[in-house]
Amino acid sequence: MHLFTLFLIDAWFAWIPAVGFAMVFNVPRNMLIYCALGGSFAHSLRFLLMTMGIPIEGATFIASGAMGFLGVYWSRKHLVPRPVFTVAAVIPMIPGSLAFSTILGLMELNSSGYSVKLMAIITENGLSTLFTLSALSFGLALPSILIYRGRPIV
Amino acid sequence: MGLSHKKQIKLTRITIKAGQILLQHGAESQLVEQTTQRIGIALGASSIELSVSLDAIVLTSIFGSDCVTTTRRCYDRGINMQMVCDVQRICVMLEKKLLDTDQVSDRLNRLEPYYYNRYLVALMIGLSCSSFSHFFGGDWPVYITSFFASCSAMILRQELAARQHNPFVIFALSAFLATSIASLGVIYDFGEKPQIAIAASVLLLVPGFPFINAISDVLKGHISTGIARWVFATLLTISVSFGIITSLALINVSLGWII
Helix, strand or coil: CHHHHHHHHHHHHHHHHHHHHHHHCCCCHHHHHHHHHHHHHHHHHHHHHHHCCCCHHHHHHHHHHHHHHHHHHHHHHHCCCCHHHHHHHHHHHCCHHHHHHHHHHHHHHHHHCCCHHHHHHHHHHHHHHHHHHHHHHHHHHHHHHHHHCCCCCC | CCCCHHHHHHHHHHHHHHHHHHHHCCCCHHHHHHHHHHHHHHCCCCEEEEEECCCEEEEEEEECCEEEEEEEECCCCCCCHHHHHHHHHHHHHHHCCCCCHHHHHHHHHHCCCCCCCHHHHHHHHHHHHHHHHHHCCCCHHHHHHHHHHHHHHHHHHHHHHHCCCCHHHHHHHHHHHHHHHHHHHHHCCCCCCCHHHHHHHCHHHCCHHHHHHHHHHHHCCCHHHHHHHHHHHHHHHHHHHHHHHHHHHHHCCCCCCCC
C-alpha cells in the first residue's frame, strides 16, 4: 500500500514538467492532455521498475519504449507526428542534473587540479548521463526501428 | 500525367517550403525527409531527393529526365510542434486528394506559429522545476525557492529570446539568474536541504529536445545532422554550467554537494 501511494505521488508530480515543457515546445492545446498522460505514465512506470531493482538505464529504456509504442497509437489516431507527444512525455526522465554536474565537475577539475576522487565522480556521472540519454532516445525510436523501418507512421 | 517545367519549379518550391518549416521548428531529419518526399510525390514528381543538414536543405525534384534543384537556409526559429503538426496535416490532406497544388502552397504560406501566453509558460515552468525539486527529495520551502528561481529564469530567457540573442548567451545568463536566486535559499537556510533548489531550478535549461533529436537522427541514419545537433546541445549544457559556476563563485556557495 505504501508503494502504491508513492507511485501515485510520483505520477502526480510527473505530469507537471511534461505539460510545462510541452508548452515551451508549443504543442497544440488539444494534445497537451496526452503529454500529461504520457509524462505520468512513463515516469511512474520507471519509478516502479526502479523499486523492483532494475538499474536506471534499463528502467528508462523500458519506460521510454512503452511510451514510444503508446505514441504510435496516439499519433495514428490523431494524425500528428509522434515527437509531439513522446518528447515532452520523456522530458521528466532526462538526466539533466547529472549532465550539469558532469560539466561542473570538469570545470572544477580544470581549476583545482586533477584528483582521483573528483575524476571518479565525473566518470560515473558522465557515463550515467550518456547511457540514460541513449536508452531514452533508443526506447522512443524502437517502433520506427523495429516495426515501421523507414515507412512513415502517420 | 505530364508535368511542365514551370509546374515542376512550382512543385519544388512548395516541397522545399514544407521541409524548411519542419526543419526550422525542430523536427527530426527523418520526419523532414519523409514528409517532403510524400508531398513532392503527391504533387506529381517521380521522386524527391534531398540532403538535410542542421541549417540548410538541398532538394531536387525529379520528373522523367528533368531535375530541378533548390537550396534553402533554415535558421533555427525555436521548437514549435504546432507548426510541425500543421505541415503533417497538409501532407495527409494532400495525399487524400483533399487539397490541390495552389491550396497547398497557399496554406503553407499562411502558417503562423502559435505561442502560448508567456506568463502562463513561465508559471508552468516554475511548477515543473519545483516538481523536479520534489523528485530530488526537497521539502516545501525548497519547492517555493525553486519555483521563484526558475520562474524568473524563464522570464529572462523569453525576454532575451525575443531580442534575438545568441542561444548560448541566453542559456548562460538564465542559469546565472536561476542559481543566484536559488542560492539565496542556501544563504538564509530556507528549508532542510536548500541546495536541492539550485539543482532543480536550472533544469528548465536542459536541452532535452536537441539531445533526443540528435540520438534519433544518428539511429535513423542521418549521422552528420545528429552529430551537429549533439555538439550544439553539449555546448548549451556547457554554457549553462558556466552560468551556474560563475554565480556560485560570486555568491561564495560551496560546490561540494553538486559534484
